[in-house]
Amino acid sequence: KAGVTQTPRYLIKTRGQQVTLSCSPISGHRSVSWYQQTPGQGLQFLFEYFSETQRNKGNFPGRFSGRQFSNSRSEMNVSTLELGDSALYLCASSFSTPTTTYEQYFGPGTRLTVT
Amino acid sequence: QQQVKQSPQSLIVQKGGISIINCAYENTAFDYFPWYQQFPGKGPALLIAIRPDVSEKKEGRFTISFNKSAKQFSLHIMDSQPGDSATYFCAASTSGDDKIIFGKGTRLHILP
Numbered sequence: 001k002a003g004v005t006q007t008p009r010y011l012i013k014t015r016g017q018q019v020t021l022s023c024s025p026i027s028g029h030r031s032v033s034w035y036q037q038t039p040g041q042g043l044q045f046l047f048e049y050f051s052e053t054q055r056n057k058g059n060f061p062g063r064f065s066g067r068q069f070s071n072s073r074s075e076m077n078v079s080t081l082e083l084g085d086s087a088l089y090l091c092a093s094s095f096s097t098p099t100t101t102y103e104q105y106f107g108p109g110t111r112l113t114v115t
Numbered sequence: 116q117q118q119v120k121q122s123p124q125s126l127i128v129q130k131g132g133i134s135i136i137n138c139a140y141e142n143t144a145f146d147y148f149p150w151y152q153q154f155p156g157k158g159p160a161l162l163i164a165i166r167p168d169v170s171e172k173k174e175g176r177f178t179i180s181f182n183k184s185a186k187q188f189s190l191h192i193m194d195s196q197p198g199d200s201a202t203y204f205c206a207a208s209t210s211g212d213d214k215i216i217f218g219k220g221t222r223l224h225i226l227p
Contacts, residue, residue, distance in 0.1 A: 106158035
């Protein structure tokens with residue numbers, strides 16, 4: 001079974017621009033979560049989607065948004081990029097249902113650098 | 116407010132030794148505790164996980180010990196090998212909620 005894939009793997013953007021990152025979950029997984037990883041703050045939860053609905057949201061500004069498609073693929077968007085948005089953005093998928101938590105499997109991440 | 120506290124930040128262990136990483140949590144609603152291993156340039160990989168109905172879980176050289184009353188859990192790596200050198204994250208979540216709260220991570224280095 002193929003793992004979680006993320007595209008692109010590396011991205012360089014300029015302050016003020018916007019960016020869209022893509023995630024394809026493991027086949028059969030309906031839950032997709034996004035995390036931001038930085039040396040200072042560690043791994044922080046951004047949001048989670050289940051069956052095209054945002055089920056949970058972390059403490060990030062509204063510039064960070066996401067969506068999920070009917071095939072469970074997900075995208076996250078960051079508008080008006082700031083230098084502090086430079087991070088590794090990780091996507092994770094799981095077989096979780098609304099009542100039961102299962103293991104989350106992470107993709108390799110997208111390294112975003114904002115200059 | 117850091118809901119999952121992890122220690123130590125870094126750890127150096129001789130090959131063949133036991134590596135021990137400790138975590139403490141605050142939210143008693145947490146009922147799923149995974150450990151992740153991350154190598155440079157890679158995403159975190161699930162290593163082992165435990166639910167609070169058991170006090171210990173072992174998979175190969177990796178063991179989780181869980182103390183529900185103290186709200187603490189730990190990872191033991193037996194017979195540590197240089198290939199175990201990585202960053203380890205403890206984490207916690209609640210059933211039906213895929214929001215994982217991670218500890219700050221422990222950078223483990225196994226001396227050959």
